Amino acid sequence: MSRYARQMVLPEIGADGQARLAKARVVVVGAGGLGCPVLSYLAGAGVGSITILDADVVEESNLHRQPLYSMADIGQAKATAARRTLAAYNPEIEILAEVHRLEPANTVALCKDADIVIDAADSFAVTYTLSDHCLASGQAFVSASVLGFAGYAGGFCGARAPSVRAVFPDLPQSAANCATAGVSGPAVGVLGSLQAQMALSCLLGLDPSPLGRMISLDLRQFTTSSFSFSNAPEPHDGFGFVSVDDIAESDLVIDLRGAEEAPGVVTAAAHRSTVADVGALAGDARNRRAILCCRSGLRAWNAGLRLRQAGCTDISLIALG
Structure with missing residues (x-):
């Protein structure tokens, strides 16, 4: 257990918590800028089974914010390249690679056995599809989004927390993306790390729970804020x-x-x-x-x-x- 000694000394984890992590099953949708720190820290923490879903391939423009990959990985599927790196990093855990897009039609099959679902795709459709599934199934859901130097990470659904729709009932009239507006590598890394910690806190059953809470940050202005949305009502008119x-x-x-x-x-x-x-x-x-x-x-x-x-x-x- 020397691999996990530094986290097992924490009273919030210990041997019992480490055993819980070893039995946990997590699905991570997206192996890009957010997914790389999420996957690295979950694998490092000893989460027993991690499924990676991503249909994209590694591109050179990804490398400034996706440190799981190297120049040798360019052109390869992100899911399989990430699995290879993580398996070398921690051979004690199970890592599964799914090289296809998340669709409403495959969401249930992909997520049904997961203890927690993590949205690292930064896509409106993926976020709402996963949130709708987790609200119906009662599974915990951690989602994040980042653009430029700013973004948020939040914990949704589970046994009692509201869904993404309760916080964001409407989409904007227009939106930029990383390709058009740019993105800071460290900002993506910080938010992905927040997702990983939220997921670990959920798996360990820590109190207070991150479910029903959101953290936003702006690394251009070096400001952060956190708020609870645990009492937000679910909308009934979304698409x-x-x-x-x-x-x-x-x-x-x-x-x-x-x-x-x-x-x-x-x-x-x-x-x-x-x-x-x-x-x-x-x-x-x-x-x-x-x-x-x-x-x-x-x-x-x-x-x-x-x-x-x-x-x-x-x-x-x-x-x-």
Whole structure:
């Protein structure tokens, strides 16, 4: 047990806590900037089984904030490269690599045996899909997001905590991403480390629990804040995400991607539209389900708001990546 001696001396952990970690099963969705510190510290702490889900490959532009990878890993799947590094780091634990995207259709199968689910993908669709699942299943859920020098990490769901939707019931009208707005490597590392500590605290049953709490930080201004949302009510009018395979013939499918972005629509029967023009299809959507599709889910969400204002009530979203 010399590997874990420095943490076992903590009264909050000890031999019993270390045994709990060894039996724990964790799913980490995303092996990028947030996922790298999450995976490193969970593996280092001796979490018994870690599943890594990521469909991306390592790129040179990742390396400034993803220290699990080296130049030799460029072009390789992140999930398998991370598994290889972590296995060399701690051969005592089980590490599974899943090289595909998280979809609503595979969420239950992926997460059903996990003691805690960690969202390190920094994607609207992934966050809400995982949060909806964990709220229904009662599983603890730790999520984070970072852009530039700032971001947040929070603990959601579990036995009593509210979901992400209770804190963020609506998406913004527009949003930047790391590719367009940039991101600080240390900021990502700090927030990923916070996620790892929240996950370990949940697995160890520490009091106070991180579930129902959020920490935000701005490393440009060197400010932090923390607040509890344990009493936040769950909204009942949000849009759920579905998979392409869930589309039925009776659905009205609206593809919000432009022809340059996506030369082919998501299905042969799909209508092309924009967020601004989607109201013209409201008449067709009032008596059947409308499925709105875009890359990240953000345009689909905003188009859904317009259809709802036009009287449509059955609306689902697809994020195509």
